Amino acid sequence: MSGEAVRGAAAVPGGEIPAGQGRRLHPLTPWRRAWAPLAGLFAVMAQNVEELRRWTSSVAVGWLLLSLGLLLACAGLYGFLSWRVTRFLVTDTELRIRTGLLFRRSAHLRLDRIQSIDVSRPLLARLLGVAKLRMEVVGSKSADELAFLGEAEARDLRAELLARAAGIAPEAAPSAGEAPALTLHEVDPKMLAWSLVLRGGTWAFLLTGACVLPLLWVTTNSVLASLLVLLPLVTVYWRASVGSYLTLYGWTVSESPDGLRLDHGLLQRDHATVPPGRVQCVRLVEPLLWRRRGWVRVELDVAGTGTGNRKGLLLPVAPRTEAAALLGRVLPQVDVRAALDAVRPAPDRARWAAPVWRTGYGYAATPTLFVARRGRLRRTHELVPHAKVQSVRLTQGPRARLLRLANVHVDHGANGTATARLLDARHAAAEVAAQADRSRLGRRTATPDRWLTGP
Numbered sequence: 035m036s037g038e039a040v041r042g043a044a045a046v047p048g049g050e051i052p053a054g055q056g057r058r059l060h061p062l063t064p065w066r067r068a069w070a071p072l073a074g075l076f077a078v079m080a081q082n083v084e085e086l087r088r089w090t091s092s093v094a095v096g097w098l099l100l101s102l103g104l105l106l107a108c109a110g111l112y113g114f115l116s117w118r119v120t121r122f123l124v125t126d127t128e129l130r131i132r133t134g135l136l137f138r139r140s141a142h143l144r145l146d147r148i149q150s151i152d153v154s155r156p157l158l159a160r161l162l163g164v165a166k167l168r169m170e171v172v173g174s175k176s177a178d179e180l181a182f183l184g185e186a187e188a189r190d191l192r193a194e195l196l197a198r199a200a201g202i203a204p205e206a207a208p209s210a211g212e213a214p215a216l217t218l219h220e221v222d223p224k225m226l227a228w229s230l231v232l233r234g235g236t237w238a239f240l241l242t243g244a245c246v247l248p249l250l251w252v253t254t255n256s257v258l259a260s261l262l263v264l265l266p267l268v269t270v271y272w273r274a275s276v277g278s279y280l281t282l283y284g285w286t287v288s289e290s291p292d293g294l295r296l297d298h299g300l301l302q303r304d305h306a307t308v309p310p311g312r313v314q315c316v317r318l319v320e321p322l323l324w325r326r327r328g329w330v331r332v333e334l335d336v337a338g339t340g341t342g343n344r345k346g347l348l349l350p351v352a353p354r355t356e357a358a359a360l361l362g363r364v365l366p367q368v369d370v371r372a373a374l375d376a377v378r379p380a381p382d383r384a385r386w387a388a389p390v391w392r393t394g395y396g397y398a399a400t401p402t403l404f405v406a407r408r409g410r411l412r413r414t415h416e417l418v419p420h421a422k423v424q425s426v427r428l429t430q431g432p433r434a435r436l437l438r439l440a441n442v443h444v445d446h447g448a449n450g451t452a453t454a455r456l457l458d459a460r461h462a463a464a465e466v467a468a469q470a471d472r473s474r475l476g477r478r479t480a481t482p483d484r485w486l487t488g489p
Contacts (some may be wrong), residue, residue, distance in 0.1 A: 056121030064113035327387035421476030
């Protein structure tokens with residue numbers, strides 16, 4: 035584990051891992067760490083190409099090979115020593131991680147503050163039988179990780195941490211094992227491929243390249259200038275099409291007592307978990323070319339996290355009916371289809387405020403959800419449970435006041451905001467007061483969030 039891996043946890047001066055205790059990472063880890071000094075040296079060499087060329091031309095081949103061997107030996111020694119000083123220890127209340135070869139760092143991750151514990155297996159790691167354990171903690175902007183562990187050890191450690199976080203007796207937690215899971219939905223590879231083809235962003239980069247490159251060639255007649263524009267476009271297009279397909283392939287959603295489990299990836303396999311009860315907002319995204327097929331993309335905002343799991347993706351694509359059924363597991367006692375049917379558009383006079391995009395705006399408030407709609411080409415519905423609302427606000431600009439319109443903003447626990455735009459001003463004022471009452475009632479009846487509780 036590198037020194038950067040502990041930035042997300044608070045460094046605590048006391049409670050260090052006692053000498054001789056704690057566990058080490060997988061023996062293959064030093065080879066991963068050996069790349070750090072080599073990468074730094076390569077960056078320096080890339081900035082001084084001419085000096086490097088003059089130096090190598092004046093040195094014998096034997097000395098070059100010897101220098102290369104010493105460099106590799108030093109990098110390997112760095113990786114080995116860094117691996118030797120890194121240890122982790124699981125206690126009844128926290129996960130302690132000690133790392134740092136020159137500058138010692140000690141991280142203490144409270145188990146009751148951990149939001150998610152995910153397992154990632156890049157392609158090379160899969161071939162070598164190792165895995166990376168990623169942990170997101172409340173209030174952290176970056177995830178902590180243990181890289182690498184043996185695949186079996188990573189699964190067992192994840193199960194032990196979840197068991198301890200759920201309050202299982204410390205002596206029973208190591209043998210608790212992984213909770214059973216029931217498969218709820220698996221994305222069809224053919225549907226996934228078509229969804230990427232029909233997504234507007236996939237074609238936007240092709241059209242940009244088709245328009246910009248010929249114009250650039252005619253005006254500059256420079257191959258270098260064309261390549262400097264072409265390579266970034268190819269990279270972005272790859273990520274939006276083939277790269278996304280490889281990442282999202284085999285997307286499977288399973289239900290277990292510790293939350294919804296997400297497994298995906300063709301070359302790199304990732305295993306993530308949506309914690310139970312911590313979903314603050316649900317987004318249903320419908321690009322224009324998906325609507326006739328009834329497809330939808332489902333995204334989540336989870337409290338305390340902003341990394342991992344492709345930033346809250348629950349389903350890359352699914353039929354609307356199946357997505358609504360799955361969301362019933364995320365938001366119990368919520369009828370998503372009824373909430374979407376209850377959405378009403380902005381009043382007709384809103385066309386003077388937003389003549390083009392007015393028809394995309396909509397709003398609804400059901401007994402369990404605040405629903406806001408936006409977007410004419412790429413339609414998005416945001417669903418916030420009343421129990422998750424932190425504050426509600428009304429705003430009006432000069433034009434909105436003249437048209438007797440107002441916006442209602444609902445802030446939730448994942449540092450996000452859902453906005454119902456261009457409502458009738460009187461209705462918006464009444465809804466602000468009503469939403470405050472609905473939120474108070476929702477928090478009173480909400481069940482506590484805890485790992486391994488299940489339905």
